[in-house]
Amino acid sequence: QYGVIPIDRSKGRESTKYMLERAKESIQTKRPIVIFPQGTRVGIHQTPEDKPYKWGMIKLYEALDIPIVPVSLNSGYFWPRLSFFKKPGVVTIHIHEPIPPGQDPQQTFEAIRSTIESSSQALTKEASNTKKEKKRSLGKTFLIACFSIFIAYSVYWYSVAHFIKTEFETTINEIKNTKTQNAGFENIDISGYPFSFDITIKAFHIHHKAHHVVMTMPKIQLYSDARFSGAVVSLPEGFSVLHRINQKDIMTHTSSAKLKLHQEDDAAYISASLNNISIIADGMPETLNDLTNVENINFTGNIQPAPYNLSEETIEDWQSNQGRFQINNLDAQLGTMKVGIKGDLSLDQNLQPRFSGHIYSDQLQDLMSIFLGEVNTAQNPFMFAMQSIIRGIISDNQMAMSIQNNYLFVGPLPLIQIPELEWR
Numbered sequence: 001q002y003g004v005i006p007i008d009r010s011k012g013r014e015s016t017k018y019m020l021e022r023a024k025e026s027i028q029t030k031r032p033i034v035i036f037p038q039g040t041r042v043g044i045h046q047t048p049e050d051k052p053y054k055w056g057m058i059k060l061y062e063a064l065d066i067p068i069v070p071v072s073l074n075s076g077y078f079w080p081r082l083s084f085f086k087k088p089g090v091v092t093i094h095i096h097e098p099i100p101p102g103q104d105p106q107q108t109f110e111a112i113r114s115t116i117e118s119s120s121q122a123l124t125k126e127a128s129n130t131k132k133e134k135k136r137s138l139g140k141t142f143l144i145a146c147f148s149i150f151i152a153y154s155v156y157w158y159s160v161a162h163f164i165k166t167e168f169e170t171t172i173n174e175i176k177n178t179k180t181q182n183a184g185f186e187n188i189d190i191s192g193y194p195f196s197f198d199i200t201i202k203a204f205h206i207h208h209k210a211h212h213v214v215m216t217m218p219k220i221q222l223y224s225d226a227r228f229s230g231a232v233v234s235l236p237e238g239f240s241v242l243h244r245i246n247q248k249d250i251m252t253h254t255s256s257a258k259l260k261l262h263q264e265d266d267a268a269y270i271s272a273s274l275n276n277i278s279i280i281a282d283g284m285p286e287t288l289n290d291l292t293n294v295e296n297i298n299f300t301g302n303i304q305p306a307p308y309n310l311s312e313e314t315i316e317d318w319q320s321n322q323g324r325f326q327i328n329n330l331d332a333q334l335g336t337m338k339v340g341i342k343g344d345l346s347l348d349q350n351l352q353p354r355f356s357g358h359i360y361s362d363q364l365q366d367l368m369s370i371f372l373g374e375v376n377t378a379q380n381p382f383m384f385a386m387q388s389i390i391r392g393i394i395s396d397n398q399m400a401m402s403i404q405n406n407y408l409f410v411g412p413l414p415l416i417q418i419p420e421l422e423w424r
Helices: 013-028 056-064 105-176 286-292 312-320 364-372 381-393
Strands: 071-073 093-095 181-184 187-191 196-208 213-225 230-235 239-245 248-254 256-264 267-281 293-304 324-334 337-347 353-360 398-404 407-410 413-417
Touching: 013 056, 056 105, 071 105, 105 181, 105 187, 105 196, 312 337, 337 364, 337 398, 364 398
Parallel strands: none
Antiparallel strands: 071 093, 181 196, 187 196, 196 213, 213 230, 213 239, 230 256, 239 248, 248 267, 256 267, 267 293, 293 324, 324 337, 337 353, 353 398, 398 407, 407 413
């Protein structure tokens, strides 16, 4: 159907005779005959010694008395013999000048072999050089692209670092110019290029005049990846807080602290640890000594949804969207007592804190006795009754804990008045 001339190599001369007859039929129908002069496809590294040229093409040339046209190509470079895999590229086919009929058979044989071999080798070499040039070109393009990305990312990193530093300095200067607050620092340094932003602030302090609070941090270290998906705030030298209430000073100090933040979807996940917390207050009763020296506090929780800043407008939106701060675990070592807290912290309509949860400890009765021990229950029947009620409602070493109307309640007992929050 396609005019192919099959050859059975096992039949020898009979096969050759059949080939000649079919070839004459093709010529009579004016169809060209294409033949591989070596009898099969040949690898690009194989020589005529490996795969000799066959004399069959000369027999056809003599019997048919027609021109013979040598053809060379480099398809073997892109699609090697006996290989399934192909290389991308352009196959070049070189059609040479025809050799007219009637030429010397041996000279014609040599001419065909030399023409095809030399031309095929040249075409293969050209394809190889083109491939190498493309590789070099791709290599240069890749290097240029990498260098451009490097420059662009470096500009991005240093621009963000400059922005962070400028914004921090601007914020501190704004605080300095207010009547209610004052703040300052010694210097700020940003490092961590290229994969993170490591910010170090030395000798930072802030004074909230309205609430009579002074916080001092000798060294603040902040780490964040380049995508700002998480951050670590470390205070390797701790911090100190001086709070004046009713003409009495309360000093709180920690030897070190660390805060980790990680944002995922619409929630912010927080973990924190504080070590060696001490509280010194004017007129502090001796019975509270166990509560004023805390070995460590560890905390984990999450905020849903996570507010992007602490402006009043943002906090109002957060409150209206039923935002909450879930305290998964807050453990503290108070002398020999271990105390834990769990619950949900949110804001009421006045943007003041509201908490509902539990406080738990194996020594919860001892803890409550410390608070109530300041009152001479023998002379104060009300506190004696309150102490008895509280001890009676402790269940499974835990009690309800809440914040209502700016008071911290443990069970029914209001322990601490919490100052009102002001949002800038």
